[in-house]
Amino acid sequence: MRLLELEFENFKSFKGHVTVPLGPGFTCITGPNGSGKSNITDAILFVLGSRSNKLLRARNRKQLIYGFQEGSKKKTGPKSCKVSMVFDNRDRFLAIEKDQVTFTKGIKLRGNDTATHYLLDGIKSSAGEFEALFSRAGLYATGYNIIQQGDVIQTSLMSGTERRHKIEDVA
Amino acid sequence: MRLLELEFENFKSFKGHVTVPLGPGFTCITGPNGSGKSNITDAILFVLGSRSNKLLRARNRKQLIYGFQEGSKKKTGPKSCKVSMVFDNRDRFLAIEKDQVTFTKGIKLRGNDTATHYLLDGIKSSAGEFEALFSRAGLYATGYNIIQQGDVIQTSLMSGTERRHKIEDVA
Amino acid sequence: KESKFMGVYNSISESFKTSFKEITGGGEAWLVLENEKSPFEGGVTIKARMPRKKLYPVEALSGGEKSLVSMAFIFAIQGYDPSPFYLLDEPDQNLDGVNTEHIGRAIALQSNFAQFLVVSLHHAALRESDNVIGVFMGDDGVSRLHQIIDVDTFLSSLPVEAEVG
Amino acid sequence: KESKFMGVYNSISESFKTSFKEITGGGEAWLVLENEKSPFEGGVTIKARMPRKKLYPVEALSGGEKSLVSMAFIFAIQGYDPSPFYLLDEPDQNLDGVNTEHIGRAIALQSNFAQFLVVSLHHAALRESDNVIGVFMGDDGVSRLHQIIDVDTFLSSLPVEAEVG
Ligand SMILES: Nc1ncnc2c1ncn2[C@@H]1O[C@H](COP(=O)(O)OP(=O)(O)OP(=O)(O)O)[C@@H](O)[C@H]1O
Ligand SMILES: Nc1ncnc2c1ncn2[C@@H]1O[C@H](COP(=O)(O)OP(=O)(O)OP(=O)(O)O)[C@@H](O)[C@H]1O
Numbered sequence: 001m002r003l004l005e006l007e008f009e010n011f012k013s014f015k016g017h018v019t020v021p022l023g024p025g026f027t028c029i030t031g032p033n034g035s036g037k038s039n040i041t042d043a044i045l046f047v048l049g050s051r052s053n054k055l056l057r058a059r060n061r062k063q064l065i066y067g068f069q070e071g072s073k074k075k076t077g078p079k080s081c082k083v084s085m086v087f088d089n090r091d092r093f094l095a096i097e098k099d100q101v102t103f104t105k106g107i108k109l110r111g112n113d114t115a116t117h118y119l120l121d122g123i124k125s126s127a128g129e130f131e132a133l134f135s136r137a138g139l140y141a142t143g144y145n146i147i148q149q150g151d152v153i154q155t156s157l158m159s160g161t162e163r164r165h166k167i168e169d170v171a
Numbered sequence: 172m173r174l175l176e177l178e179f180e181n182f183k184s185f186k187g188h189v190t191v192p193l194g195p196g197f198t199c200i201t202g203p204n205g206s207g208k209s210n211i212t213d214a215i216l217f218v219l220g221s222r223s224n225k226l227l228r229a230r231n232r233k234q235l236i237y238g239f240q241e242g243s244k245k246k247t248g249p250k251s252c253k254v255s256m257v258f259d260n261r262d263r264f265l266a267i268e269k270d271q272v273t274f275t276k277g278i279k280l281r282g283n284d285t286a287t288h289y290l291l292d293g294i295k296s297s298a299g300e301f302e303a304l305f306s307r308a309g310l311y312a313t314g315y316n317i318i319q320q321g322d323v324i325q326t327s328l329m330s331g332t333e334r335r336h337k338i339e340d341v342a
Numbered sequence: 343k344e345s346k347f348m349g350v351y352n353s354i355s356e357s358f359k360t361s362f363k364e365i366t367g368g369g370e371a372w373l374v375l376e377n378e379k380s381p382f383e384g385g386v387t388i389k390a391r392m393p394r395k396k397l398y399p400v401e402a403l404s405g406g407e408k409s410l411v412s413m414a415f416i417f418a419i420q421g422y423d424p425s426p427f428y429l430l431d432e433p434d435q436n437l438d439g440v441n442t443e444h445i446g447r448a449i450a451l452q453s454n455f456a457q458f459l460v461v462s463l464h465h466a467a468l469r470e471s472d473n474v475i476g477v478f479m480g481d482d483g484v485s486r487l488h489q490i491i492d493v494d495t496f497l498s499s500l501p502v503e504a505e506v507g
Numbered sequence: 508k509e510s511k512f513m514g515v516y517n518s519i520s521e522s523f524k525t526s527f528k529e530i531t532g533g534g535e536a537w538l539v540l541e542n543e544k545s546p547f548e549g550g551v552t553i554k555a556r557m558p559r560k561k562l563y564p565v566e567a568l569s570g571g572e573k574s575l576v577s578m579a580f581i582f583a584i585q586g587y588d589p590s591p592f593y594l595l596d597e598p599d600q601n602l603d604g605v606n607t608e609h610i611g612r613a614i615a616l617q618s619n620f621a622q623f624l625v626v627s628l629h630h631a632a633l634r635e636s637d638n639v640i641g642v643f644m645g646d647d648g649v650s651r652l653h654q655i656i657d658v659d660t661f662l663s664s665l666p667v668e669a670e671v672g
C-alpha cells in the first residue's frame with residue numbers, strides 16, 4: 001500500500017502534463033523557495049478531499065488552475081486542471097479488487113465558477129465514493145500522517161481532545 | 172533609543188543572575204535547540220507587558236520561575252524571578268527625564284499563586300505606569316517590531332483590518 | 343468500544359516512549375489520559391522530558407523540542423497501524439544541525455515500514471533519503487522536476503548555508 | 508484623523524515598494540486600501556509579485572516568499588517611524604540558502620537605523636551580524652551565554668548542515 005506516482009495537469013505551478021514517479025521508502029523533495037514543493041503537497045491534499053481551499057492556499061478553486069493570476073480576465077490559459085494519485089493496491093488496503101488504483105480529481109472553469117469531477121481508474125466517480133474508499137483505508141486530508149509547512153509543532157500542541165480523536169481514528 | 176542590556180534573575184532557564192549586554196546594530200542570538208534563545212524573547216515580552224501567559228509558553232506565571240517542574244511540589248528552588256530591561260534614553264523616546272531607564276518586572280510565589288511587582292529605576296511602579304510609558308514610546312508586546320518563533324509568515328497573512336490597525340498604531 | 347480504544351491507546355503509548363527515546367537519544371515521553379475512568383470524557387495529554395533535563399510542561403518546550411515530540415508521536419501511531427504514506431512538508435524547519443541528522447535518520451529507519459515523502463531544505467534529509475526530487479521554477483514561471491541522482495554533487499553545487507548546533 | 512492615517516499609509520506604501528524590491532532583487536509589492544473612499548471601513552491588503560513571476564494572491568505564495576513579504580513590510584514601517592528595537596525569533600526559518608543571505612544583508616543594512624536582535628540558526632545571519640551571542644544549556648539544565656568573538660571559528664566547530672537553494 002503506497003503511492004506509485006502522481007500526475008498533474010495544469011495544477012498550480014505545474015503547466016501541462018507532469019508525472020512524478022514515487023519510490024517506496026524515503027523520498028526527499030527539495031528546491032529553492034517558491035519552486036513548487038508545497039504545491040505537490042497541495043495536489044495530494046486536493047485529491048484526498050481537502051474541503052478547505054484555505055488549506056490549499058487558494059481563496060477559491062479557480063486559483064488551483066495553472067496560470068491563474070490576480071485581477072486578470074483570464075481569457076487565455078488552461079480552463080481546467082487535474083491531479084491523479086496512483087496507488088499500489090496489491091495488499092488490498094483499498095476496498096477495490098485491483099492491484100493498482102488511480103484516483104483523479106479535476107476542476108473545470110464554468111462561467112465565473114468551477115465544477116469538480118472525479119474519476120476512479122478513468123471511470124466517472126464522485127466525492128462520496130472517494131471519501132468512502134479513503135476513509136475505509138484510513139486516509140484523511142486531515143490525517144496524522146500529513147504535516148503541512150509550518151504545522152509540525154501543532155502535533156505536540158493540539159488539544160487533548162483532538163489528540164484523542166486522532167487515536168480514535170486509528171482504532 | 173535602544174536596549175543597553177537585559178538582566179535576568181531566575182527567569183525560565185536562566186538560573187541566578189545573568190546579564191545580557193546588547194550592542195547597537197545587529198545582534199544575532201544562536202545556539203542548539205532548547206538552549207534558551209526564545210526564553211530571552213519571552214523575557215522581553217514579559218517586561219513589555221504581554222498579557223497572555225500562552226504567548227510566553229507558560230500555562231501560568233509560576234512556570235516562568237527557574238526550576239518550575241511539572242507535578243513537583245516545588246519545595247526547593249527559587250520562589251521568585253525578575254527581568255530588567257535597560258534603555259538608552261538620551262533621545263528621550265521614553266517620557267522620562269533621564270539618559271538611562273530601567274524597567275524591572277518580577278514574580279513572587281504567594282501560596283499557590285503569584286504576585287507581580289514593577290520597578291522603574293529601582294522604585295516601586297505599576298503595570299499602569301509601564302503601559303503608559305511604553306505605549307507613548309510606541310512599544311507594545313504585540314507590536315509589528317516583534318516576531319515570535321513560527322510567526323514570521325503571519326505578518327503577510329494577517330487580516331486586512333489587523334494590518335490597518337498596525338499602521339494606525341504607528342500613525 | 344472503550345476497550346478497543348484502550349487497546350490502541352496503550353499500544354501507541356508504548357511506541358511513543360520508544361520512539362521518543364530513540365529520536366532524542368535518551369529522553370522520556372508518555373501519554374496520559376485526562377480522565378482515566380472515562381477516557382472519552384477527557385483528552386490525551388503528552389508528557390515529554392528531554393535528555394539531561396527535568397520534566398517541563400510540553401508547551402514550555404522549545405520549537406525544536408516540540409518538533410521532535412510531534413515526530414515521535416507520528417512514529418508511535420505508525421508503529422501501531424501504518425498509514426499508506428507519510429507526507430511531511432518541512433518537518434525539520436525548527437531543527438538545529440544535530441537534530442536534523444537525528445530526524446533524517448529516524449525517518450530513514452521508519453521508511454522501511456512505510457513510504458515517506460518529505461519536503462526539506464536540509465542536507466541531512468537529502469543524504470538520508472533513498473530518492474531526491476529536485477523542484478525548480480524557470481523564468482517562465484513553470485515548475486519542473488528533476489530526479490537528483492548524485493546528491494553530493496547536487497549539494498556541493500548549492501550556496502552552502504547551514505544551521506547552527 | 509483620516510488625513511493623518513493617509514499620510515502614514517502612503518509613506519509606508521512607498522517604503523514597502525522599495526524594501527520588497529531590494530530584498531527580492533526586483534520584485535514588486537504595494538499596499539491596497541480595501542475601501543478607498545473610507546479607509547477606516549476596510550482593511551489594508553498586500554499585493555506582491557516575485558521577480559520573474561506573475562502576480563499571484565499573497566496567500567498562494569510559498570512559505571519562503573511570504574517570509575520575505577513580511578520582512579519587507581516590517582522594514583517599510585521602520586522606514587516611516589523606527590521602533591526602538593526589533594526582536595525577531597527565527598524570521599529565516601523558511602528561507603533557502605540564497606534568501607537567508609538576502610535577508611541577513613537586508614537586516615544588516617536596516618540595523619544602521621535601529622537595533623536588531625535576531626534569533627537564528629543560519630550561518631548567513633551570524634556572518635552579517637555585528638555581534639553573536641551563543642546560548643548553551645549545560646547538563647545541569649541551566650542556560651548560559653557566551654559572546655562569540657570569532658564567528659568563523661565558531662561556525663566551523665559546528666556540525667555542518669545546510670539549506671538547499
Ligand atoms: N495557479 C497557479 N499558477 C501558476 N503558478 C502558481 C499558481 N499557484 C501558485 N503558483 C506558484 O507557486 C508558487 C508557490 O509554490 P510552493 O508553495 O510550492 O513553493 P515551495 O517550493 O514550497 O517554496 P518554499 O520553500 O518557500 O516553501 C507561487 O509563488 C506561485 O509562483
Ligand atoms: N521555568 C523553567 N525553569 C527551567 N528551565 C526552563 C523553564 N522554562 C523553560 N525551561 C527550559 O527552556 C527550554 C526551552 O528554551 P527555548 O525555547 O528558549 O529554546 P530555544 O533555544 O529557543 O530552542 P529552539 O532552537 O528549539 O527554538 C525548555 O526545554 C526547558 O528546558
Ligand SMILES: [Mg+2]
Pocket residue numbers: 037038039149569570571
Ligand atoms: Mg513550501
Ligand SMILES: [Mg+2]
Pocket residue numbers: 208209210320404405406
Ligand atoms: Mg526557540
